[in-house]
Amino acid sequence: MFGEHFITFQGEGSHLNLVGAPVIVGKDDFQGVQIAASLLCKDFAAVTGHQPEYVSYATNTGISCPIDDAIIVGSLQSSLVQNIIRESELAIDDIQGCWEAFFTIVVEKPLQGCKRALMIVGSDKRGAIFGIYTLSEQMGVSPWYWWADVVPTPRSQIFAKQSRTRRGSPSVKYRGIFINDEAPSLTGWVLEKMGTCYGVEFYEKVFELLLRLKANFLWPAMWPGYPNPGNSFFKDDPLNQKTADIWGIVISTSHHEPMQRAMAEWFEENPEGSWSYLKSKEKIQQYFKDGAERAHPYESYITIGMRGDGDRAMAVDDPASVLAEIIKDQRRIIADTYGSADQPRQLLALYKEVQEYFENGLEVPEDVTLLFADDNFGTIRRLPTSDEAERKGRAGGRIWQQLYEAYRRGADQIWVFNVGDIKPLELPLTFSMELAWNVNSIATDDFMTFFKAFADREFSPSISEAVAELLYGYDRLIALRKHEHIESDTFSLLNYSEAENIIADWKSLLDRAQSLYSNVQSVNQPAFFQLVLHPIKASYIYTKLRVGQAKNQLFALQRRNEANVIAQEVLRLFDEDFDLSEEFHHLLGGKWNHMMRQPHYGYRETWHAPSRDMISGLCFVQTRQDSNPISGYMGVAVEGTEGIRPGLTNEESDRTHPSRKDLVPGLTLPTLEPFGQQSRYFEVYRRGTSSLTWHLKTPYDWLIVSPSTGILDDKNNDSRITVKINWLEVPFDFQQTVQIEVSSTVGDYEHVHLPITNRNPPDDSFSGFMESDGSVTIEASSFCRPARNELHASNYQILPFLGRTRSGVVTLSQSVHPMSATNSEFLEYDFWTFSEYPRQAILTIYFTMTLDTSPKDPLCFEIMIDDCSSGSLRLIEDPGITGDLPPGWLLAVQDGVWKKNIDIGEMTRLKKGSHIIKLRIWQQNLLVEKLVLNLGGVRDSYLGPPESTFVSRRQG
Numbered sequence: 029m030f031g032e033h034f035i036t037f038q039g040e041g042s043h044l045n046l047v048g049a050p051v052i053v054g055k056d057d058f059q060g061v062q063i064a065a066s067l068l069c070k071d072f073a074a075v076t077g078h079q080p081e082y083v084s085y086a087t088n089t090g091i092s093c094p095i096d097d098a099i100i101v102g103s104l105q106s107s108l109v110q111n112i113i114r115e116s117e118l119a120i121d122d123i124q125g126c127w128e129a130f131f132t133i134v135v136e137k138p139l140q141g142c143k144r145a146l147m148i149v150g151s152d153k154r155g156a157i158f159g160i161y162t163l164s165e166q167m168g169v170s171p172w173y174w175w176a177d178v179v180p181t182p183r184s185q186i187f188a189k190q191s192r193t194r195r196g197s198p199s200v201k202y203r204g205i206f207i208n209d210e211a212p213s214l215t216g217w218v219l220e221k222m223g224t225c226y227g228v229e230f231y232e233k234v235f236e237l238l239l240r241l242k243a244n245f246l247w248p249a250m251w252p253g254y255p256n257p258g259n260s261f262f263k264d265d266p267l268n269q270k271t272a273d274i275w276g277i278v279i280s281t282s283h284h285e286p287m288q289r290a291m292a293e294w295f296e297e298n299p300e301g302s303w304s305y306l307k308s309k310e311k312i313q314q315y316f317k318d319g320a321e322r323a324h325p326y327e328s329y330i331t332i333g334m335r336g337d338g339d340r341a342m343a344v345d346d347p348a349s350v351l352a353e354i355i356k357d358q359r360r361i362i363a364d365t366y367g368s369a370d371q372p373r374q375l376l377a378l379y380k381e382v383q384e385y386f387e388n389g390l391e392v393p394e395d396v397t398l399l400f401a402d403d404n405f406g407t408i409r410r411l412p413t414s415d416e417a418e419r420k421g422r423a424g425g426r427i428w429q430q431l432y433e434a435y436r437r438g439a440d441q442i443w444v445f446n447v448g449d450i451k452p453l454e455l456p457l458t459f460s461m462e463l464a465w466n467v468n469s470i471a472t473d474d475f476m477t478f479f480k481a482f483a484d485r486e487f488s489p490s491i492s493e494a495v496a497e498l499l500y501g502y503d504r505l506i507a508l509r510k511h512e513h514i515e516s517d518t519f520s521l522l523n524y525s526e527a528e529n530i531i532a533d534w535k536s537l538l539d540r541a542q543s544l545y546s547n548v549q550s551v552n553q554p555a556f557f558q559l560v561l562h563p564i565k566a567s568y569i570y571t572k573l574r575v576g577q578a579k580n581q582l583f584a585l586q587r588r589n590e591a592n593v594i595a596q597e598v599l600r601l602f603d604e605d606f607d608l609s610e611e612f613h614h615l616l617g618g619k620w621n622h623m624m625r626q627p628h629y630g631y632r633e634t635w636h637a638p639s640r641d642m643i644s645g646l647c648f649v650q651t652r653q654d655s656n657p658i659s660g661y662m663g664v665a666v667e668g669t670e671g672i673r674p675g676l677t678n679e680e681s682d683r684t685h686p687s688r689k690d691l692v693p694g695l696t697l698p699t700l701e702p703f704g705q706q707s708r709y710f711e712v713y714r715r716g717t718s719s720l721t722w723h724l725k726t727p728y729d730w731l732i733v734s735p736s737t738g739i740l741d742d743k744n745n746d747s748r749i750t751v752k753i754n755w756l757e758v759p760f761d762f763q764q765t766v767q768i769e770v771s772s773t774v775g776d777y778e779h780v781h782l783p784i785t786n787r788n789p790p791d792d793s794f795s796g797f798m799e800s801d802g803s804v805t806i807e808a809s810s811f812c813r814p815a816r817n818e819l820h821a822s823n824y825q826i827l828p829f830l831g832r833t834r835s836g837v838v839t840l841s842q843s844v845h846p847m848s849a850t851n852s853e854f855l856e857y858d859f860w861t862f863s864e865y866p867r868q869a870i871l872t873i874y875f876t877m878t879l880d881t882s883p884k885d886p887l888c889f890e891i892m893i894d895d896c897s898s899g900s901l902r903l904i905e906d907p908g909i910t911g912d913l914p915p916g917w918l919l920a921v922q923d924g925v926w927k928k929n930i931d932i933g934e935m936t937r938l939k940k941g942s943h944i945i946k947l948r949i950w951q952q953n954l955l956v957e958k959l960v961l962n963l964g965g966v967r968d969s970y971l972g973p974p975e976s977t978f979v980s981r982r983q984g
């Protein structure tokens with residue numbers, strides 16, 4: 029996607045026009061190169077409407093008829109390429125011996141009978157293949173053209189640029205995917221479209237996709253179960269393994285399938301046989317041997333080690349020593365088969381307990397690649413220490429930061445991504461593969477360039493800016509929390525308008541996506557639907573439905589008529605979700621039938637997907653029934669609370685009197701103050717069969733309610749009233765709870781209580797964040813010092829596209845050496861408190877979810893309040909058992925953040941006035957999102973309070 033273009037669509041007569049030029053490939057070149065060359069011809073047909081001739085060139089026969097212009101492709105190993113290099117004296121030293129590199133050049137008279145050619149020359153088989161697909165991509169054929177129905181822009185002229193270009197080698201040597209959890213979606217689709225199993229017809233599509241993405245590595249589908257005995261790449265279709273090798277894909281097997289055998293094979297061959305090395309040693313050794321021998325002719329990466337039954341730890345007394353023995357035996361088998369114990373390449377997955385054995389001294393041969401796992405949520409659990417990074421086998425490794433961190437720490441041998449069904453992960457997989465190819469291709473502060481490049485490639489440049497904005501907006505919203513962990517009560521319905529704001533953000537994104545969708549050309553709509561509209565719409569529906577469930581429950585407790593309306597809306601969204609999946613399935617005559625079949629709702633019981641969608645807990649009120657007369661027809665609910673006591677108003681008084689005593693808190697709004705949130709709201713609602721008119725009365729002119737009167741009837745069961753203050757007219761020292769009277773034409777009468785505190789502005793010389801509502805909240809990237817324009821000279825950097833915040837996260841610069849990190853300057857945040865010696869002062873720092881990846885170097889930071897230091901604090905508690913996940917992991921990983929509480933009261937007593945929070949961090953894997961100082965007013969919510977008001981110095 030990135031890198032210099034060697035073609036152009038605008039040229040002059042003298043330029044080499046590739047349209048119509050035959051594609052020439054050496055007859056003795058790798059079969060995989062020949063396949064790529066023939067697909068290149070098809071790509072030309074798709075772009076130009078004209079399929080070029082495919083010429084298979086044998087040195088002894090030459091080209092049969094004279095041609096002017098040609099495209100010559102091949103590896104350095106083909107005699108065609110070798111001849112031309114020799115005859116035309118082409119320099120090749122910048123790719124010779126390189127891994128998967130290629131160059132392009134225009135050569136005059138490369139062959140007898142050919143005037144001119146664009147040559148694409150690979151250092152090896154995949155170098156040539158990647159070169160060929162780079163040409164395809166540059167002409168507009170997306171790697172996803174088949175997988176996401178991306179239609180190239182038609183071209184009538186494609187010119188080769190004169191200059192030589194070079195590409196390679198990749199940052200990560202083996203890059204690829206793990207097809208996993210593939211039932212029911214992918215499996216349903218494969219069985220319908222590709223015959224009876226995961227055979228070569230399916231895998232050729234996968235191989236082609238991987239190579240077009242410049243990937244080279246695959247852990248094939250291996251899901252056990254329906255249809256029994258589960259998927260086996262090696263057995264389902266005897267051609268699979270051989271074909272992978274021909275195409276150029278390195279086959280390996282997942283973390284618990286040793287020696288190039290699919291787990292399903294064992295169960296098929298040994299329905300009774302126990303998968304226990306101690307009990308079935310001979311049988312298992314033979315099984316290993318068969319795997320090694322079968323893989324021998326093909327390019328393979330052999331997984332060694334062994335886990336217990338069902339991908340669990342081995343159930344033996346001393347699993348570590350059994351594992352050591354197994355590895356020794358496997359090495360012997362490999363040596364017997366291949367003639368050497370360290371050929372071919374091998375990997376050991378340090379997954380769960382295996383990581384623990386490893387930390388405790390399990391010996392792993394030097395050449396074996398250590399594959400460090402994530403926590404199933406994209407957080408890398410362990411990375412090489414400096415010694416391990418020097419290993420001959422090197423180390424293989426959600427996001428840019430985790431990948432970049434992996435690379436920076438030396439995990440540059442294998443990156444394998446669990447992509448589930450492949451669809452609909454087009455964007456993240458593209459992102460990962462671009463980064464694996466060139467880890468510097470996507471800059472920390474410039475993901476827009478990536479989104480734009482992706483949008484450019486998949487759609488026409490005329491809409492790519494708008495598409496990039498949508499993809500970016502989606503990426504930011506999806507980062508808040510994974511859908512499967514969003515429950516009805518995840519986002520706060522009552523505090524900080526959190527749920528409402530999130531829904532509004534999704535809605536605005538969806539509106540933009542939908543309007544763009546209706547404007548794109550119809551040939552591009554299927555791709556737009558798959559890559560842009562569907563994910564946004566699905567997310568909107570899902571989030572809205574979850575919030576609707578919460579609203580329905582709350583409204584029902586309040587006995588609102590509207591509860592039933594919301595219940596219907598939830599059911600409508602539930603159907604809309606299914607309709608959307610159906611729309612996906614019906615697209616293009618059913619091409620992607622089954623792909624969205626995985627249930628979306630009802631994941632509570634286990635990690636397994638439920639069998640079908642289920643939502644629970646909808647509530648209804650009997651709207652034909654009137655409320656008890658002492659409760660009245662009209663209810664009032666204020667921001668921040670569920671209601672007086674849900675369902676109950678005025679129970680103890682007659683209905684001409686307002687709520688008193690313990691009912692008052694349920695009608696009290698959060699405070700309004702000049703440096704805080706500038707509006708509050710409450711709602712009046714109908715809870716009976718009568719229609720009514722309501723009126724508001726406020727005690728002061730500067731207290732503005734809008735609207736101040738309205739009607740509740742069958743057309744309108746709810747009204748929201750916004751409350752604001754004209755501060756200029758509020759008396760200087762005003763501090764009082766005022767009452768807003770609400771009355772109705774059917775006799776209801778209630779008071780809404782609103783605390784108002786006027787505040788003196790701070791000294792003119794102060795700049796910083798202002799306390800309001802009992803808290804100070806600051807986004808980490810809003811530090812006051814170092815100065816923004818001098819950030820580059822500091823130890824810190826902002827990653828603007830990370831985390832749950834709007835403005836990104838702060839971390840240590842990639843270039844800071846660990847030795848000097850402990851002397852880093854502090855990030856400083858100025859703030860002002862109005863509270864004098866507050867009873868409570870808890871600082872909560874939100875850190876993006878990461879894990880200690882180095883056993884001896886845990887993630888640490890330090891806080892200072894003014895001049896008092898917390899000393900060094902560890903972010904994550906010790907797991908107890910080495911290799912285990914730390915306490916609190918499950919919550920943190922779902923939230924995407926660690927929330928670290930520090931009792932400031934224990935460090936200092938805060939006085940009214942100006943203060944500084946200072947923070948420094950000591951590792952690159954620490955990412956700070958936001959700081960919340962709770963002085964007693966913070967309300968529960970998912971994201972925490974919005975950022976406090978910042979005032980700037982007022983003097984000259």
Ligand SMILES: *[C@@H]1O[C@H](CO)[C@@H](O)[C@H](O)[C@H]1NC(C)=O
Nearest residue numbers: 589593651741742743744745
């Ligand atoms: C208001 O509530 C009544 C009674 O439940 C219902 O019939 C009506 O449809 C609701 N109005 C709206 C606009 O939802």
Ligand SMILES: *[C@@H]1O[C@H](CO)[C@@H](O)[C@H](O)[C@H]1NC(C)=O
Nearest residue numbers: 520521522523966967968969
């Ligand atoms: C709002 O905040 C209050 C105070 O922290 C809390 O008790 C309540 O559960 C929160 N409500 C919601 C819906 O988040």
